[in-house]
Amino acid sequence: MHSDRQLNHCEHWTEVCDIADIVPNTGVCALIGSEQVAVFHVIDGAHNETRVFAIGNYDPNAEASVLSRGLVGSIGERIVVASPIYKQHFDLQTGECIEAPEHSVSAYPARVEHGKVWVGA
Template sequence: MSQSNAAITVQAQHWQTVCTRADLVAQSGVVVWFDGRQVALFYLPGQATPVFAVDNHDPRSGANVIGRGLVGELKGELVVAAPLYKQHFCLRDGRCLEDPQQALQVWPVRISGEQVELGRY
């Protein structure tokens, strides 16, 4: 687990199951409903941190499309490319690599047995 996600995980006080491990798609995103908003989950098996949770709402286009973005690595960071304007968001902390004014909210996420859980503070 990366240090940033480890810090986020430690801070979570309450966990809620949002889906099962079987619902995740390797190297891709799925979208869940959590606390009144859409959250995109990206499952990257083989990584030290295998699952990431970011806001599904693209700040540039205003559309809920981040979960359909392509995942990859850019400048040493695991990223998702927004489908419409192709800006890259770091999966670890939500920042946009091209525009520091844009960012996605991130959530603590963990796989507990076969359940995928998002954390609340």
């Protein structure tokens, strides 16, 4: 599960879906309030644990809401998603666009609790 360091600071959590509804190492798009959020279910092979991440779904490089459809992978120690259009990589913990930091997206705290995925705002 995602680190609890930032989870305690969220005042509002939204239930997104069951963790089983997201195929491991892929993402889905969720509408939270008026924001499209890309939510990813990642199996961390090094630690053999399930982790969830949430970042903005809008790719400012492509000007399209497509990040939830990107390919999950890693660059060094960073878990990233590659945008399906121009292939820029976004860090799933921070939302930073590695190739163009000025096009970074928001990152949201995410957790799994009783089999449900929750995203904080």
